[in-house]
Amino acid sequence: MSKKTIIVFSGDYDRVMAAFIIANGAAAMDDEVTMFFTFWGLSALRKQPNPGAPAAAKSGLQKVFSGMLPKHPEKLGLSKFNFAGAGRMMMKKVMKSENVMTVSELLETAQEQGIKMIACTMSMDVLGIGKEELIDGIEYAGVATYLGEADEANVNLFI
Amino acid sequence: MSASVEELKAIASPVIVDARGVSCPGPILAAKKQISGVTVGNVMEVLATDSGTLKDIPAWCRKMGHDFLGSFEEAGAIHLFLRKAK
Numbered sequence: 001m002s003k004k005t006i007i008v009f010s011g012d013y014d015r016v017m018a019a020f021i022i023a024n025g026a027a028a029m030d031d032e033v034t035m036f037f038t039f040w041g042l043s044a045l046r047k048q049p050n051p052g053a054p055a056a057a058k059s060g061l062q063k064v065f066s067g068m069l070p071k072h073p074e075k076l077g078l079s080k081f082n083f084a085g086a087g088r089m090m091m092k093k094v095m096k097s098e099n100v101m102t103v104s105e106l107l108e109t110a111q112e113q114g115i116k117m118i119a120c121t122m123s124m125d126v127l128g129i130g131k132e133e134l135i136d137g138i139e140y141a142g143v144a145t146y147l148g149e150a151d152e153a154n155v156n157l158f159i
Numbered sequence: 160m161s162a163s164v165e166e167l168k169a170i171a172s173p174v175i176v177d178a179r180g181v182s183c184p185g186p187i188l189a190a191k192k193q194i195s196g197v198t199v200g201n202v203m204e205v206l207a208t209d210s211g212t213l214k215d216i217p218a219w220c221r222k223m224g225h226d227f228l229g230s231f232e233e234a235g236a237i238h239l240f241l242r243k244a245k
Contacts, residue, residue, distance in 0.1 A: 025184040028191035029222040100182045109188065 003032045003153040007146065010159055011040030011070065012079035013088055013103060019159045020106035026155075027113035034153075035110070036146045038120035041159075042129055043070045044103065045119060049132045062128025069127060073103040111137055118145060164231045167240050172204035173197070179208045179236055186212045187219045194225070197243045202228065205239040212237055 004026045008019045019041075023033045037045055048071060049055070058066065070076050074092075081087040095102065101109070110117070117138040124130070124140075131140065139145075150156050162170075176193045178186035186207045197203045205216055213230060216239045220227040228240040 021184050025187060028184065028187045029219055030191075098182055099180050099185070101185065 001030050001032060002155075003034070003149070004155040004157075005146070005150045005153040006033070006035045006156070007158045008035055008037045008041035008044060009039050010079070011043040011076055013073075013076035014079050014091075015159050016041065016044045016073065016076060017103050017106065019157070020103060020110055021101075022157065023115050024106055024109050024113060027110070027115050032116075033110075033113075034116045034118065034146075034149045036118045036120065036149075039123045039127070040069075042119060042123055042127060042134070043076055044073045044107065045117065045134045045138060046071050046073070046129070047133065047135050048072070049130075053132045056128075056130030056132065058128045058130075062125075064128075065126070066128035066133070069129070071133075073107060076103065107135075116149075120146075161226075162229045162240070164229075167229050167231055167238070170202055170204070170228075170240060172202045172240065174201070174203045176203060176205045178212070179206050181207075182209050183211050183215065185209070187215055190216065190219060194223070194243060199243050199245060202240055202242050205241070207237045207239065208235065210237070212239060216241065 006019050006023055008016060023035055026033050078088050078091060118141050119134055119138055121140050121142055174193060174197045176189050178189040186205060186209060190205055194203060217227045220241050225244045226242040228242060230237055230239040
């Protein structure tokens with residue numbers, strides 16, 4: 001058993017999809033996998049907060065950032081041919097007919113496989129994303145945690 | 160590849176993983192899920208339609224320490240055979 005670490009910096013649907021395919025593949029090969037989500041990549045971990053949940057205090061600019069960012073992994077845009085979401089819709093249609101897993105399905109499988117997901121707290125602060133807006137079962141940490149994990153890994157990707 | 164197509168066809172696999180119609184990484188996820196139910200020394204057969212599995216299942220076997228026995232294609236499906244080694 002070896003270890004893989006993946007930094008998910010991008011919030012592009014296709015890039016996040018690639019990150020999750022590699023992570024799930026590695027876990028299926030008995031590797032320990034840690035994914036570190038930072039900046040735009042945090043959008044992949046977002047969910048709609050529960051209606052009753054207390055809203056995090058955000059500054060005006062933090063509200064602007066978090067308001068403009070996708071609120072669900074399936075709302076991420078493509079890195080190419082996105083055309084304001086129309087491209088993504090077309091790609092997802094093809095993916096469905098080809099039985100390709102969506103990012104949400106890959107994320108769910110990653111959690112089932114015990115892949116460790118860490119959200120970067122510094123980027124959360126910058127983008128105004130609170131813990132209540134991210135999915136359950138993840139960890140919160142910073143660069144030293146990632147570097148500690150990367151030291152033990154034989155593959156490290158920045159996506 | 161150690162076994163001929165005739166030899167592979169003669170194997171009655173106790174566990175058959177049906178990964179037909181699913182794309183990467185579906186077949187190896189399915190293989191990983193079902194290998195735990197296979198007795199060491201027994202054969203597991205994977206059915207797939209994604210042509211990438213021709214390379215992926217052998218690679219998965221090398222990494223996991225199982226013996227890849229070979230594959231053949233028939234009626235639009237790829238049949239891959241492996242022996243659980245540990």
